[in-house]
Amino acid sequence: MRTSRGIAEDASGFRNFLRMDHDMFREMFYRVGPRIEKDTFWKKALEPGVRQAITLHYLAMRDSYRMLQCGFRKAHNTISKIIPKTCKAIIEEYLEEVLSCPTTPEQQREVAALYSKRWSFHHTVGIIDECMWP
Structure with a gap:
């Protein structure tokens, strides 16, 4: 190193x-x-x-x-x-x-609100691979 x-x-x-x-x-x-x-x-x-x-x-x-x-x-x-x-x-x-996976409906709504606010992905509770290939 x-x-x-x-x-x-x-x-x-x-x-x-x-x-x-x-x-x-x-x-x-x-x-x-x-x-x-x-x-x-x-x-x-x-x-x-x-x-x-x-x-x-x-x-x-x-x-x-x-x-x-x-x-x-x-x-x-x-x-x-x-x-x-x-x-x-x-x-x-x-x-x-x-x-961490949201397990309750309340946790799912919180995560969906975060995705919506940060990245404009509405009604989303998780993303597996955010890479975009041309």
Whole structure:
């Protein structure tokens, strides 16, 4: 990982690469890192920060595993194991905090009012994937 000074100097590059600012990356690292840390006797395991960066870059850019292999200098079959495990760890860590489903009619009305006010999506209580592809 870079020093704080290096990140501060290239904050836009960091954000462009991972679609996330460094503070959010660090917060996620502290929360998700212990879940993806590996302990092995055979060889030095890939650090949690690298695992997280590979996964976030994959999610942000939708590169193939072979493209990530070139960029991160890790074998594509290793990357193919890292990404699903890291995604699962992120989901487990943030599930209750980020993805909560309204269960009562009152909660559903509150969520619908929020979607209506913020994004002009009326009568909406949830969105699965807000990405729009041309």
